[in-house]
Amino acid sequence: MAVMIVRAYEWQTGKKISEAGQNSFGDHAKINRWAQDAVGKGQQLGLISGRGHNQFVPQGMATRAESAKVISGLLK
Template identity: 45%
Template sequence: MDIGFADDNVIPQWAKSSVEAARKEGIVSGRNGNQFVPNGTATRAEAIVILLNTLSKL
């Protein structure tokens, strides 16, 4: 299942449907180079953006 991120091959199969749903809803958009970086650590700013994007969907 290709979900549109450049590093799609390192996103675990069990997480792909959730990552795709979050991307489609505009909650996450990835980092530079259209990378999701599933093994990376989110910065404080990235975490706040995710929270604000999630809250805007309520």
Template identity: 50%
Template sequence: MAAMIYKAYLFQTGQNAAIHQMSNFKDAGTISGWAVDAVAAAQELGLISGRGKDLFMPQEKVNRAESAQIISRLLDKINK
């Protein structure tokens, strides 16, 4: 989902996020290689924050509340 949200952000704004460094998610090694940059960018933009203090859980399903929060953050960023 992080990759789709970041691509939607790019499509609407045309602005790439300045990726400094992905937070130290304990499970960062389980993020698919093709999604690492999008996850880092979405995190840098404040679109996603992971679960808990230090987990991203990339192989888990996103629940309805999490989806709503992510979409709300995306719309806020786009409409600034």
């Protein structure tokens, strides 16, 4: 979801986000390498905030509410 939302943001704004800061999630090491950059960018943009206790839960399933929040942030 992080990769898709960042790509959608870049398409919508016409801006390529060149660098992302290191994401601050406690489970950063569990995020697949191919998605780490997008997670950092999404967090930097305020589109992704993770779950409680500073966890991203990369292997978890996003709830409908979490998905709606991410999409709503993109549309603002």
